Amino acid sequence: MRDGAALGAFDVSNMRLKLIRTGGVAGLAPPPVVVDTAALPEKEAQRVAALVAEARFFHLPAVVRSRKPQPDRFQYSLVIEQEGGRRHAVRCDEEAASGALCRLLHAVQTLKNLT
Amino acid sequence: MNPFGKLSLERKSEITLKDVIMKKSHVAPCSIPVGCPVCTIIPSHMLRHLSRHGPAALREKAWQTLQHSERLRGQRDVLAGLGAGRWGVSPGSKRRTIYDLSHDTVLPGKRVRGEGDAKSRDVHVNEAYDHSGVTADFFRQVFGRNSVDDQGMRLDSSVHYYTDFDNAFWNGAQMVYGDGDGVVFQRFTKCLDIIGHELTHGVTQYEAGLAYQGQSGALNESFSDVFGSMVKQWKKKQTVAGADWWIGEGLFARGVRGDALRSLKAPGTAYDDPQIGRDPQPAHMRDYVKGGADHGGVHTNSGIPNHAFYLVATALGGHSWEKAGKIWYDTLCAVLRPHATFADAARGTLRSAGILYGSASREQDAVKSAWQQVGVL
Numbered sequence: 001m002r003d004g005a006a007l008g009a010f011d012v013s014n015m016r017l018k019l020i021r022t023g024g025v026a027g028l029a030p031p032p033v034v035v036d037t038a039a040l041p042e043k044e045a046q047r048v049a050a051l052v053a054e055a056r057f058f059h060l061p062a063v064v065r066s067r068k069p070q071p072d073r074f075q076y077s078l079v080i081e082q083e084g085g086r087r088h089a090v091r092c093d094e095e096a097a098s099g100a101l102c103r104l105l106h107a108v109q110t111l112k113n114l115t
Numbered sequence: 116m117n118p119f120g121k122l123s124l125e126r127k128s129e130i131t132l133k134d135v136i137m138k139k140s141h142v143a144p145c146s147i148p149v150g151c152p153v154c155t156i157i158p159s160h161m162l163r164h165l166s167r168h169g170p171a172a173l174r175e176k177a178w179q180t181l182q183h184s185e186r187l188r189g190q191r192d193v194l195a196g197l198g199a200g201r202w203g204v205s206p207g208s209k210r211r212t213i214y215d216l217s218h219d220t221v222l223p224g225k226r227v228r229g230e231g232d233a234k235s236r237d238v239h240v241n242e243a244y245d246h247s248g249v250t251a252d253f254f255r256q257v258f259g260r261n262s263v264d265d266q267g268m269r270l271d272s273s274v275h276y277y278t279d280f281d282n283a284f285w286n287g288a289q290m291v292y293g294d295g296d297g298v299v300f301q302r303f304t305k306c307l308d309i310i311g312h313e314l315t316h317g318v319t320q321y322e323a324g325l326a327y328q329g330q331s332g333a334l335n336e337s338f339s340d341v342f343g344s345m346v347k348q349w350k351k352k353q354t355v356a357g358a359d360w361w362i363g364e365g366l367f368a369r370g371v372r373g374d375a376l377r378s379l380k381a382p383g384t385a386y387d388d389p390q391i392g393r394d395p396q397p398a399h400m401r402d403y404v405k406g407g408a409d410h411g412g413v414h415t416n417s418g419i420p421n422h423a424f425y426l427v428a429t430a431l432g433g434h435s436w437e438k439a440g441k442i443w444y445d446t447l448c449a450v451l452r453p454h455a456t457f458a459d460a461a462r463g464t465l466r467s468a469g470i471l472y473g474s475a476s477r478e479q480d481a482v483k484s485a486w487q488q489v490g491v492l
Binding site for chain 1 (some may be wrong): 220221277278279280281282283284285286287296299300303309312313316327328332335336339363366376377391392395408409410413414415
């Protein structure tokens with residue numbers, strides 16, 4: 001694996017995100033949203049990086065399940081790879097996610113039109 | 116307004132009382148004088164259940180009996196747990212409140228319209244108010260049910276959840292609606308049957324309590340679609356032949372190739388679009404979808420019990436809520452348990468049909484045939 005130092009001009013906030021959403025009243029399974037923050041406008045990339053930090057994403061358990069699922073809620077699977085090789089995957093029920101994680105999930109979902 | 120008429124509702128109540136008594140206490144029904152307010156042979160816990168969950172006419176009798184017992188025996192505890200919650204709101208009154216989240220996600224948001232208030236300028240607010248009102252009226256006038264919990268529960272709705280949010284849900288205490296992204300979906304308050312669907316999740320929570328996973332989860336979804344569809348048919352005064360049997364017709368944004376989210380008449384045919392894919396619902400057990408996503412495909416496999424209801428309703432003709440709806444409602448309230456399977460629902464509706472209309476009746480035959488046609492029986 002190459003590390004950031006070897007590559008030189010490495011922005012640590014560059015991340016690849018893949019979000020899969022299922023459930024909801026419509027029961028649709030839309031195509032995954034795949035985002036490379038390097039390809040986003042800088043302001044958007046910074047917003048995503050801030051949301052990832054606020055959600056403490058890399059410290060979350062791999063599975064965040066609701067003990068009593070609420071009808072018609074979404075379920076999400078989010079994988080984030082940071083340049084440098086750091087990778088973490090979280091599957092969660094929307095109603096079990098913290099406010100910060102919800103904000104991250106909703107923001108990534110709405111990035112679909114920018115990819 | 117009561118589609119049964121007074122006399123027939125009374126008669127149905129007696130049948131249901133006998134049924135409940137047989138199921139709950141195994142006492143021969145003929146030994147119990149139904150109209151008598153001093154049926155002390157019926158245990159107080161059963162009377163409490165009846166006073167909350169029985170048909171309207173029966174709830175009154177059960178309540179009178181409880182009061183009478185209390186006077187006779189001085190047992191104040193008989194009435195504990197009923198009290199103001201049950202009687203603080205007169206049956207038939209609604210308590211709707213609409214909140215505006217202004218694209219935030221912290222519930223409930225700012226109160227913008229209460230019961231009896233003038234119309235808002237916001238169509239989301241007015242639709243949430245009107246459609247939840249029609250749904251509450253449907254449950255009260257058709258099934259004698261007093262709101263979601265049958266105890267006059269407030270009907271709270273929050274609109275404008277987050278930004279371009281493509282969903283509506285019941286969070287266990289209230290309804291929540293997104294605006295839709297305008298690309299795939301329009302606003303989620305738009306359709307009466309979607310709001311009926313959400314409120315029925317509340318009814319299911321207080322009745323069978325169907326666990327939201329696998330077959331019991333698909334039944335939970337199906338009851339919401341079935342009652343959501345019936346609310347729409349009831350409002351439009353449609354017969355089973357005149358109804359479209361779609362769920363969420365008109366919810367898709369312009370350009371999406373699809374009529375609706377689901378079809379009870381022909382599961383799997385509601386949409387077929389390059390962007391969102393094809394309606395995956397099966398109509399038969401041979402096509403049951405196994406798998407983890409969406410709590411084991413609760414929005415997919417609900418097509419099977421949905422179609423069973425459609426088959427029963429169309430076999431019986433007339434209005435869906437008059438017979439098929441009654442069979443399904445009684446099964447939801449008095450038969451099914453949280454981990455019920457499709458087979459349990461089939462046996463439960465068969466039993467309810469037998470109790471309501473007689474063994475080997477046309478109605479019971481229709482129920483049996485429907486579950487056979489979808490491969491459950």
